[in-house]
Amino acid sequence: MFQKVLIANRGEIALRVLRACKELGIQTVVVHSTADSDAMHVRLADESVCIGPPPSRESYLNIHQIVAACEITGADAVHPGYGFLSENAKFADILAAHNITFIGPSGDHIRIMGDKIEAKRTAKRLGIPVVPGSDGAISDEKEAKRVAAEIGYPVIIKASAGGGGRGMKVARSEADLEVALQTARSEAGAAFGDDAVYIEKFLEKPRHIELQVFGDGAGRGVHFGERDCSLQRRHQKVWEEANSPALNSEERARIGGICAKAIADLGYSGAGTIEFLYENGEFYFIEMNTRLQVEHPVTEAITGIDLVHEQIRVASGGGLSVRQEDIKFNGHAIECRINAEDPRTFTPSPGTITHFHTPGGLGVRVDSGVYSGYRIPPYYDSLIGKLIVHGRNRVECMMRLRRALDEFVVDGIKTTLPLFRDLVGNPDIANGDYDIHWLEKYLAEDD
Structure with a gap:
């Protein structure tokens, strides 16, 4: 069992993980931004480390600062909670390189499931039922029309690297498809730095x-x-x-x-x-x-x-x-x-x-x-x-x-x-x- 776990998150989930660690007899370290100095999990942890100013990219998403906090406090594992770095394969890899356990799956599995197209391929290979749609990213409007015609309208266009509803557009006919495709790509590129999209059958009342x-x-x-x-x-x-x-x-x-x-x-x-x-x-x-x-x-x-x-x-x-x-x-x-x-x-x-x-x-x-x-x-x-x-x-x-x-x-x-x-x-x-x-x-x- 771990001796000391660093909790790389904030709010209710940081407190939730902290409670579990205490019940298991594990020492806890929390990291926090300057905006969270008076947070409940900071008050209750065995140790706390301020890792930066309020913006997430300068604190809770700052991998260098979190790894430094692990080394300073001697934490042998990191629990990422949800959000922030919880599905960041690079973070998992860097922790492994520093002999710190990431309490989660391997970086490779995070990468596979983080790419929606590769995740769908993997699910299909593993026998999990999938929504009818394109086998991979759509290269152009011509391919989009072909796939949509095969699976039938309405269809939904989704960002390959997406989540949270961004980069998702519904097309109910071929006339809608061009605008939906362009809009989804634009949103995906702006939100995730990757404008790759794929097409699936849109279910009406799932x-x-x-x-x-x-x-x-x-x-x-x-x-x-x-x-x-x-x-x-x-x-x-x-x-x-x-x-x-x-x-x-x-x-x-x-x-x-x-x-x-x-x-x-x-x-x-x-x-x-x-x-x-x-x-x-x-x-x-x-x-x-x-x-x-x-x-x-x-x-x-x-x-x-x-x-x-x-x-x-x-x-x-x-x-x-x-x-x-x-x-x-x-x-x-x-x-x-x-x-x-x-x-x-x-x-x-x-x-x-x-x-x-x-x-x-x-x-x-x-x-x-x-x-x-x-x-x-x-x-x-x-x-x-x-x-x-x-x-x-x-x-x-x-x-x-x-x-x-x-x-x-x-x-x-x-x-x-x-x-x-x-x-x-x-x-x-x-x-x-x-x-x-x-x-x-x-x-x-x-x-």
Whole structure:
């Protein structure tokens, strides 16, 4: 087991990892920008190192400074959390060159899954069902028209190096294709420095289903069930559930078995999430995230397994602590992402939290790094906390969520709490009857 882990992140995920390390008896080091000097994870860590000014590129994305912090403090491993450098293959390689363990997969696996075209090829080779589309990047408009005609309209054009909805455009006819192709390329080049794009069949009313997987790097793989992340705004997840209201146990076992086998065959090490669009009983691979997900607590709630403990165990050479037959699914869990944003316009709302009170009781968990008097800086993601509730079934979970939302108090800034109070009372949400377009339509109607 590691002696000292450096946590290369901030906010709620830094605190989440810190807690896991303390439970395992591991010394902790956190890095922080000058804007985060008074953050909760900085206060609670055994050691802290300031690595730069507020802009991420000068602090949380500054590989040189983070490696220097490891060497100064004697950290023998780094947990990257999510975002920032968590899927940066160069960072993983540099740590390895300095004999520091990256708590995550190899740089090679990060590269494969970071390239959406190569990821799709790899998924297909491993037996994972994929969306019909181009075999690689589209070279020109002529090829785009040929591929679109073969798979049928509507189609979606995606950035090869993309994510977060950038570089994605839908074409419903050949007449739309030229503009969509040019726009997607332009956005991809500006956002990722790579204008390569590919084409896939556009599904009209799919759900977003993702499988939590783990590999030990030595040919063993398991899955921890699925999460339904269909409630999204601008391709950003807002509400996540485990298990999905749309799947039955047979479908869960089938797609879970496919994913666990793929991870084993790939020789993958650590946590990963294989994401799908799901429509009419069929799964279609869209990407794999080679890190811990924001929504991992709902999986922990229904399995009783600490996924960060598992990450650390695997990275330290201890292997997986469970076999597939040991993983049981108990009840239902929902996570709401609480952002410092206007609940109608979603404009960021940084500022000082004058009062902060979290709900409690059976089956209620809040992951947050903020507190009364804390000033939210304007430089980073607006996520300030996650409310996770668990119940014996979905009905109980929804009732518990309603109660917990009523107890949650954040004063001094605007948050998305009012949105969730609306959603929990909506009949479609209560019935689990929604797809990836539902929330944006709901918000548009509300306007």
